[in-house]
Amino acid sequence: MGATWKELTKGLWREIPPFRLVLGLCPTLAVTKTADNGLGMGLAVIFVLTLSNLAVSALRRLIPAKVRIACFIVIAATLVVGVELLMQAFAYPLYQRLGIFVPLIVVNCIILGRAEAFASRNPVHLSVADGLGMGLGFTLSLTLLGALREVLGYGTVFGLCLFGPGFKPFSFMIEAPGAFVCLGLVLAGMNALTNWQRKRQGLAAVEGPGHDCKSCGLCAADKK
Amino acid sequence: MREAARMIIVLSLIAGLSGLTLASLRQATGPLIEEQVLTYVQGPSLGQIFADTENNAVRDRKTFRPPGADRELTVFPARRQGRLVGVSFETSAKGYGGEIGVMVGFTMPEGKLAGIAITTMKETPGVGSRVAKHGFTTQFRGHGLDNLDLRSKGGDIDAVSGATISSTAATAAVKQAAQDFKAIREELAKAWPES
Numbered sequence: 001m002g003a004t005w006k007e008l009t010k011g012l013w014r015e016i017p018p019f020r021l022v023l024g025l026c027p028t029l030a031v032t033k034t035a036d037n038g039l040g041m042g043l044a045v046i047f048v049l050t051l052s053n054l055a056v057s058a059l060r061r062l063i064p065a066k067v068r069i070a071c072f073i074v075i076a077a078t079l080v081v082g083v084e085l086l087m088q089a090f091a092y093p094l095y096q097r098l099g100i101f102v103p104l105i106v107v108n109c110i111i112l113g114r115a116e117a118f119a120s121r122n123p124v125h126l127s128v129a130d131g132l133g134m135g136l137g138f139t140l141s142l143t144l145l146g147a148l149r150e151v152l153g154y155g156t157v158f159g160l161c162l163f164g165p166g167f168k169p170f171s172f173m174i175e176a177p178g179a180f181v182c183l184g185l186v187l188a189g190m191n192a193l194t195n196w197q198r199k200r201q202g203l204a205a206v207e208g209p210g211h212d213c214k215s216c217g218l219c220a221a222d223k224k
Numbered sequence: 225m226r227e228a229a230r231m232i233i234v235l236s237l238i239a240g241l242s243g244l245t246l247a248s249l250r251q252a253t254g255p256l257i258e259e260q261v262l263t264y265v266q267g268p269s270l271g272q273i274f275a276d277t278e279n280n281a282v283r284d285r286k287t288f289r290p291p292g293a294d295r296e297l298t299v300f301p302a303r304r305q306g307r308l309v310g311v312s313f314e315t316s317a318k319g320y321g322g323e324i325g326v327m328v329g330f331t332m333p334e335g336k337l338a339g340i341a342i343t344t345m346k347e348t349p350g351v352g353s354r355v356a357k358h359g360f361t362t363q364f365r366g367h368g369l370d371n372l373d374l375r376s377k378g379g380d381i382d383a384v385s386g387a388t389i390s391s392t393a394a395t396a397a398v399k400q401a402a403q404d405f406k407a408i409r410e411e412l413a414k415a416w417p418e419s
Contacts, residue, residue: 059238062234063234063238064227064230064231064234066227066231067231067234067235070235071234071235071238074235074238074239074242075238075242077242078242078245078246081246082245082246082249085246085249085250085253085257086249086253088253088257088260088261089253089256089257089260090256090260092257092260092261092263092264093264096264
């Protein structure tokens with residue numbers, strides 16, 4: 001139970017995507033114009049990520065190593081098309097707003113990243129916990145980013161008006177550059193918070209990437 | 225050799241199963257998706273053509289086949305006080321950036337154009353996309369079924385300046401709709417009896 005809980009919660013702060021892993025930035029930057037777009041995108045990712053981790057983990061002994069990436073992509077693509085169909089059938093306005101970014105979940109690095117780095121090496125229950133946690137973290141991040149941009153760019157949150165009619169919207173924030181600025185500020189804030197915590201514990205401040213690189217493995221070649 | 229065979233079998237199995245799952249999911253969600261598309265894509269344009277109708281046009285829709293044509297038309301009725309006052313259906317023509325879908329409404333029983341609304345298009349924003357704007361679409365309101373051509377072709381529709389291709393396409397779609405309407409007018413009059 002302890003291990004499952006640990007895998008579930010690591011996606012919520014310690015390795016929260018996309019802020020800590022900085023993977024899956026394409027939907028992060030593109031759809032977070034409003035909080036409910038971010039939430040909708042996050043929910044779709046939770047669904048795909050959890051089920052893809054489940055399927056990959058269940059089949060991990062069956063899939064030959066040489067064609068594993070092809071297998072992971074087929075599984076992810078199937079789930080994404082499934083989500084797309086379900087979204088069209090039950091939440092068409094959301095589908096219209098997210099547009100091309102729903103099918104693009106297939107190539108979201110988080111899906112393949114978790115399949116390769118975690119689900120293909122761990123038992124089913126841990127993989128599901130990992131997928132669920134990462135998905136929840138992703139949803140939280142996107143909703144937060146969307147809410148920030150929506151407050152500044154439209155003066156609303158989830159469509160609710162926050163300020164009076166005198167509010168002049170800062171429409172830069174809902175354009176593409178605003179997404180980068182907002183993401184950068186959130187990352188900087190998170191790093192500052194982490195270093196402040198470490199300082200209180202008497203540890204040295206972290207420089208460079210704050211997360212442990214195990215879950216990525218991309219730069220393993222450099223370390224040799 | 226055994227390894228290669230295993231790779232082929234596993235990958236084919238996974239791909240096959242995925243295909244099967246998606247095919248059945250598609251079949252299951254097909255009618256629901258059609259309903260949603262009609263509500264959110266065609267629905268709003270219906271409201272632009274006939275205001276204050278008393279029926280749900282999407283739910284009351286019926287399909288017709290114009291004689292001699294190999295396509296089907298989904299016709300949306302508009303009712304007031306239980307009587308059929310108009311019908312709308314969608315036609316399309318090739319514009320500058322792809323198909324332009326036009327919802328065309330006709331009044332019943334007079335048989336004049338009630339108005340048009342653009343449902344889908346990929347025309348250049350700010351140029352061709354102006355065919356969806358009021359200045360262009362309002363020309364069709366109350367227009368007869370003939371003479372539906374741009375002025376340059378002898379009709380009496382003003383093109384949007386700088387957007388001849390988009391205007392031609394939208395007008396061609398309306399003209400096509402008028403022809404279809406003439407062909408199935410008798411059937412349409414009987415299709416939604418007074419209630």
